[in-house]
Structures are given as structure tokens and as C-alpha cells.
Amino acid sequence: MHTGSFQFVRPSLGAWTLYGLGSENQNLPGFITLNPPADFGGAQNYGSAFLPAVFQGTKIGGSALPDLCAALLGKDEEPGLPMKNLGLPGDSRPVQRAQLDLLKGLNQEKLERDRWNPEIEGAIDSFELAFRMQDEVPDLLDIRSEPEAVRRLYGIGSKSTNDRFARQCLLARRLAEAGVRFIEVTAPVNWDHHYLLRDSIAKTCAATDQPIAALLTDLKRRGLLEDTLVIWAGEFGRTPYAQSGDGRDHNHKGYSLWMAGGGVRGGLAYGATDDFGYEAVENAVHIHDWHATILHLLGPDHRRLTYEYGGRKFRLTNVSGEVVRGGVGLATAQASLEISPGRNTTSPMWLEPLLRYWEMR
Amino acid sequence: MLLCWNAVKSLVRRIVLSRTYRQSSYWREEAFLRDPDNRLLWRANKRRLEADCIRDAMLAVSGRLDLTPRKGSLVAGLGDKSDSLFGFTQGVPSDLDGSHHRSVYLPVVRDRLPDVLDLFDFAEPGLVTGDWDTTNVPMQALYLMNNPFVREQAGAFAKRLGDFSPDVEDRLRQGFYMAFGRGPDDSERARIREFLSRLPDGSAEDAEALLCQVLLSSAEFRNLD
Structure with missing residues (x-):
């Protein structure tokens, strides 16, 4: 899903997008991933x-x-861990500015001595950008700083469900x-409902439904x-038949996702599975087709x-x-927002509770 | 061609002893105008140090470099737990570093590189990489400005210079020699005086650590001439 290949390490969809379109904001990274999982491909996903x-x-x-752990530790700030190396609370901006001015001076003198050295020019620019980014x-x-009405729209602060996804959106x-x-x-959230599907899916849906609607x-x-x-x-996707009584197993043969905004024609379902929901039989879209469509909507021709x-x-x-021509309009998008609705792991069932335990330290 | 080890050795010897190979990277206007990319090797190419050398160089000037191999792998601190726990467990530092051993002893895990290697274009461990990138991105600058490891080396560097001489001028010259292999010129001295005058009143030791951090962050420190 992320790279178009599961055998080899390949650039991610976001990296290709940034490579193709560049960035609009010169003070921020052009591709940001919020709270990515460290496992299941980890950093390769972005x-x-x-x-x-x-x-x-x-x-x-x-x-x-995990929710329980976050509640216990009271560590539920969003995003979880801050971006690295943004400076420490005790740092003084004037002192750092003085440092950077000296650094810029030294680098400029070096550049004058070298006459032509793109590496040094790049270093001067990147320190200035870093300072602004900070x-x-x-x-x-x-x-x-968001108004209360907006926060309520997303469901932030609602007591009924965990509002972490709301804050992410x-x-x-x-x-x-x-x-x-x-x-x-x-x-x-976790959609890997091998068992206790009825209870879990209700919770997972409740935690994601309002925030994603609010985002749109x-x-x-x-x-x-x-x-x-x-x-x-x-x-x-998940199988149409049950597993462990009230669970569902992984299904790679029939699976759906949705797209909205940026050039997508709304209110249209494309393709269909068989009568059992087991396998795509009509207008099946391969990952490469899907990626080609995304790039098309964003502008670049996937072949070029x-x-x-x-x-x-x-x-x-x-x-x-x-x-995929049937689902898209002619407009092109300027930005892309990809939501992974959570983890749908490939790990065996018995591993799940263990993984959860480890994550809690 | 018959290729045996002796032939390779004599070939290497011939190359490295050649006048072309031993050139400096010194600027020559008339040569640059004709061959700006240095395709004809009219001078040595300037290049940036690789990630591991940047880290080792910082440790070398700070005097903290530990030349002994580390005992066992840092990753062993995870015990039998999943590598998704980097950054979450006590056993392994979140930057996958936390030592003063040479960078060659840092762990290279398939999905997760130590921060310093990752930031400075270390080869992606899952790929065959013939040529390392050299990028200049703000995340590197943020690392040099704010990372505790860099600040620690700057502090140690300043302390080392403090032990070297009670005289400010001597310390400055020694610092430049250690970082750049040359002394400071007059305009650099003036810039440094101005820098020190801008700092709020505090201990002189802090000021010199801040100055040392600038030397370690400078482009000249991580670029070979």
C-alpha cells in the first residue's frame, strides 16, 4: 500500500508525491507522518x-x-512524542540566534574562500530554515489555539470516546x-478483529467516525x-466468514477504501465483490492502478x-x-492526506496481546 | 588483463601516488570556467564527510572518542522484545546511540538506523547502494543545533580547550586547529568577539561551549577540502 512493493524497499507514496510536486511551505517539511507505527515496515512506510x-x-x-496505558500515565498529549531536536524548553532564542549569526558568518567566509561550493550554500540555507521551522x-x-466550536466538531474533549484520533485529524x-x-x-485504533468483533468494531468505529466526518x-x-x-x-479486508466464533480473518481478495476531495467524483462506488463479499469480481483495482490514479489526481503521470x-x-x-477513469473527475489536487484507519496486522492472533503488553513497556 | 592482487595493489599505488590524485581542492579561476564540474580532474573534489565520520570527528575533537569496540550489540538491550520498542524501553536509547565508541560499532537494524546515521544520508540498509547521497536538510541543522549528543561534545571540546591554556587567544587558535586544521583569520576573530559580546552575562565556560558548538556545526567541519 505504501510503496507498491512488498519484496523490496521502495520509495513511499508520499516521497514520490513530494518528489513530483515539491513543497509549498518553505518553513515546514513537505511530507509529514503523524504517529506512524514503528513496526510492520516502520520507517519504510514513509x-x-x-x-x-x-x-x-x-x-x-x-x-x-495503547489507550489504557495512556490514561494511566496521563500521557495523552497529541502528537505522542514531539518532533526530535526542536530545542529544549530552557533554550534562549537570542543566544541561539547569536550562534547562528556567527555560524552564518563563518560559513559565508568559507564560501568566499571556496568561490563556488553548493554544499556550503546549502548548509547556510538549511540552518536558516531550521531556525524558522523551530x-x-x-x-x-x-x-x-483552535476555537471551541471546531474542537467540538472533531469530538475533542468528548468524554464518551477516546479523542486522540480527533486531535490527529x-x-x-x-x-x-x-x-x-x-x-x-x-x-x-486496531481493526484486527480476529475475535470479539461485535464489541471491538463498535468501539473502533466510534473512535474514528466523528473525527473523519469533521475533517471532511x-x-x-x-x-x-x-x-x-x-x-x-x-x-x-476481512473475510465474510467467521473466525474464532465472533471474529474475522484477513482477506486480501476483497477490500475497499474510499477517497474524497481533490478531483474525485463523489457518491460513486467503483467495483464490486461477489455475492459473499469474498473476492473482487467487478472492476478490481490493483495497487498499481490505485497509485496511478492517486498520482493522476495530484498531477503527475505515473508513467513519466x-x-x-x-x-x-x-x-x-x-x-x-x-x-481508474470511472471514479475521477478532471480536477487535480494540490495536497494529499492519507489516513490509515489503524493497524490491521498480519501477526498471528496469539501475538496481539503480547505486542500490546510490550508496547506498554 | 590478468588480474591478481599484486596487480591491483600496484594499480592502487600508481593512482594514489599520481599528481592528479594528490592535488588539493584549491580554486583556479581559468580551470573552473572551462570545467566547472571538474570532470577533467583539475583539482581534488570537495566532499562532505559521511555520517559516521561526522560523528567520529565530533568525538575526536571533544576528546571523548573511545577507540575500543563496544561489548556486545546495543540492540541486545532489547532482550527478546520487538524492535518496535526502540524509544520506549529503558534498555536501548531512543537515538540508538548513547555511547562514545566509534560509529562503526553503532547498530544497523534493517528498519531503524541510529539518528545521526539516518540524518546524514547513511546507506539504506535494505538496499544495495553504490553511492551515498549528500543532502542538506533542515533536520540536520536541527540536530546540530539542539541534539544533546552534539551539545555534550561541544561542552567537552570547550573543557578540553580550557585545560589546554588559560589564554583566550591560545584556546581559540587551538580550537580552530583541532576543528579545521588551521588558525582563525582576523575577520573570524572579529566575528567571534562580536558573538561573545552578544551573549548575556554568564559564565565564560558556557560561552566557550556555545562557541565550540558553532565550530562543530560549521560547514567547514564536515566538508573535506
């Missing part, structure tokens, strides 16, 4: 592989703590608004939805967005992929 490192996703917040990012991540809107090109959000409403209200492509996707590595040109869609 990595740049052979594309230059500047296109890799910047991680904000780590793997979310000021801009904490404010951007602070969702307390609001943060995603702020990032999109600030001009971040590609944003990925991983919902802090909010984007639309601000006029952002028409050029922001919103993708809601997991990794695979290439990068030379190891002696040949690579693309996100390898050597295939057809744009």
Missing part, C-alpha cells in the same frame, strides 16, 4: 529509499501508546492548510477540500514520474498500472 533523503517523511509522534512547528502542533487539517504537501495519519466538513468549509485529496485506507537508480528508471507503479 521512507524515500533510493530517492534523495529530502523526500522522506518527517515523523511527528511515535507509535501511539519557531513555526510548535505553534502549528498546538491545537489548543484536526492537526492534519492544520498541516494541510499550512501547505504541507503530503500528510499521513495513522489512527490509534472542516476542509470543505475552508475551501480546501477541492484541492486536497483525502484517502482512507487500511491494508486489507521516474527516478534513475541501479541502472534503470523506476516508478511507483513499476511496469503497470492504469488510471
Whole structure:
């Protein structure tokens, strides 16, 4: 789903997007991933592989703590872990500015001696950008400045359900608004219902339903939805037959996702499974087709967005992929927001409780 | 061609002893105008240090470099737990570092590199990489500005210079020699005086640690001429 290949390390969808479209906000990273899981591919899910490192996703917040643990520790700030190296609370801006002015002076003198050295020029620019980013990012991540009505729309502070996904969605809107090109959000919920499906799915839906609806409403209200492509996707579907009594197993043969905004024609279901919901039989869309469609909506032609590595040109869609014409309009999007509705793990059932235990330290 | 080890050795010897190989990277206007990319090797190429060398160089000037191999792998601190727990367990530092051993002893885990290697374009462990990238991104600058490891080395560097001489001028010259292999020129001295005058009144030791951090963060420190 992320890279178009499960055998090899390949650039992620976000990295390709940034490589193809560049960034709009010069004070922020162009590709941000909120609370990505550290396992199941980890950093490869937002990595740049052979594309230059500047296109890799910047991680904000780590793997979310499990709900129970977060409640116990009182550690439920969003995003979980802050972006690294943004400076310490005790730091003094004037002192750091003095340091940077000296540094800039030394680098400029070096550049004058060298006469021509792009590496030094790049270093001067990147320190200035870092200094601005350091000021801009904490404010951007602070969702307390949002009006109460907006917070309520997302369900932030609602007592009935955990509001972590709500805060992530609001943060995603702020990032999109600030001009971040590609944003990925991983919902802090688990859809891997091998058992106790009836109870768990009700909870998972309750935790995600209002925030995602609010995100679409909010984007639309601000006029952002028409050029922001919103993708809601997991990794695979579930079987139509039961497992362990009241659970469902993984199903890679029949599976759906939805897209909204940025050039997508709304109110349309594309493709269908058989009568049992077991297997896609009509208009099945391969991952490469899906990626080709996403790139099409964002602008680049998937056949022409290439990068030379190891002696040949690579693309996100390898050597295939057809744009799905039935579901898309003509408009193109400026940004992309990918929501992974949470983890749908491939680990064996018995591993689940263990993993959860480990994550709690 | 008959390729045996001796032939390779003599070939390498011939290359490294050649006038072309031993050139400096010194600027020559007339050569640059004709061959700006240095395709014809009119000078040595300037290049940035690789990730591991940047870290080792910081440890070398701070005097903290531990040349002994570390005992066992840092990853062993995880015990039998999942590598998804990096950053969550006490056993393993979140930057996958926390030592003063040479960078060659840092762990290279498939999905997760130590921060310093990751930031400075270390080869992706899941790929065959013939040529390392050299990027200049703000995350590197943030690391050099704020990371505790860098600040620690800057502090140790300043302390080392403090032990070297009670005289400010001597310390500055020694600091430049250690970081850049040359002394400061007059305009650099002036810039540094101005920098020190801008700092709020505090201990002189702090000021010199801040200055040392600037030296470690400078482009000259991580670029080979």
C-alpha cells in the first residue's frame, strides 16, 4: 500500500508525491507522518529509499501508546512524542540566534574562500530554515489555539470516546492548510478483529467516525477540500466468514477504501465483490492502478514520474498500472492526506496481546 | 588483463601516488570556467564527510572518542522484545546511540538506523547502494543545533580547550586547529568577539561551549577540502 512493493524497499507514496510536486511551505517539511507505527515496515512506510533523503517523511509522534496505558500515565498529549531536536524548553532564542549569526558568518567566509561550493550554500540555507521551522512547528502542533466550536466538531474533549484520533485529524487539517504537501495519519485504533468483533468494531468505529466526518466538513468549509485529496485506507479486508466464533480473518481478495476531495467524483462506488463479499469480481483495482490514479489526481503521470537508480528508471507503479477513469473527475489536487484507519496486522492472533503488553513497556 | 592482487595493489599505488590524485581542492579561476564540474580532474573534489565520520570527528575533537569496540550489540538491550520498542524501553536509547565508541560499532537494524546515521544520508540498509547521497536538510541543522549528543561534545571540546591554556587567544587558535586544521583569520576573530559580546552575562565556560558548538556545526567541519 505504501510503496507498491512488498519484496523490496521502495520509495513511499508520499516521497514520490513530494518528489513530483515539491513543497509549498518553505518553513515546514513537505511530507509529514503523524504517529506512524514503528513496526510492520516502520520507517519504510514513509521512507524515500533510493530517492534523495529530502523526500522522506518527517515523523511527528511515535507509535501511539495503547489507550489504557495512556490514561494511566496521563500521557495523552497529541502528537505522542514531539518532533526530535526542536530545542529544549530552557533554550534562549537570542543566544541561539547569536550562534547562528556567527555560524552564518563563518560559513559565508568559507564560501568566499571556496568561490563556488553548493554544499556550503546549502548548509547556510538549511540552518536558516531550521531556525524558522523551530519557531513555526510548535505553534502549528498546538491545537489548543483552535476555537471551541471546531474542537467540538472533531469530538475533542468528548468524554464518551477516546479523542486522540480527533486531535490527529484536526492537526492534519492544520498541516494541510499550512501547505504541507503530503500528510499521513495513522489512527490509534486496531481493526484486527480476529475475535470479539461485535464489541471491538463498535468501539473502533466510534473512535474514528466523528473525527473523519469533521475533517471532511472542516476542509470543505475552508475551501480546501477541492484541492486536497483525502484517502482512507487500511491494508486489507476481512473475510465474510467467521473466525474464532465472533471474529474475522484477513482477506486480501476483497477490500475497499474510499477517497474524497481533490478531483474525485463523489457518491460513486467503483467495483464490486461477489455475492459473499469474498473476492473482487467487478472492476478490481490493483495497487498499481490505485497509485496511478492517486498520482493522476495530484498531477503527475505515473508513467513519466521516474527516478534513475541501479541502472534503470523506476516508478511507483513499476511496469503497470492504469488510471481508474470511472471514479475521477478532471480536477487535480494540490495536497494529499492519507489516513490509515489503524493497524490491521498480519501477526498471528496469539501475538496481539503480547505486542500490546510490550508496547506498554 | 590478468588480474591478481599484486596487480591491483600496484594499480592502487600508481593512482594514489599520481599528481592528479594528490592535488588539493584549491580554486583556479581559468580551470573552473572551462570545467566547472571538474570532470577533467583539475583539482581534488570537495566532499562532505559521511555520517559516521561526522560523528567520529565530533568525538575526536571533544576528546571523548573511545577507540575500543563496544561489548556486545546495543540492540541486545532489547532482550527478546520487538524492535518496535526502540524509544520506549529503558534498555536501548531512543537515538540508538548513547555511547562514545566509534560509529562503526553503532547498530544497523534493517528498519531503524541510529539518528545521526539516518540524518546524514547513511546507506539504506535494505538496499544495495553504490553511492551515498549528500543532502542538506533542515533536520540536520536541527540536530546540530539542539541534539544533546552534539551539545555534550561541544561542552567537552570547550573543557578540553580550557585545560589546554588559560589564554583566550591560545584556546581559540587551538580550537580552530583541532576543528579545521588551521588558525582563525582576523575577520573570524572579529566575528567571534562580536558573538561573545552578544551573549548575556554568564559564565565564560558556557560561552566557550556555545562557541565550540558553532565550530562543530560549521560547514567547514564536515566538508573535506
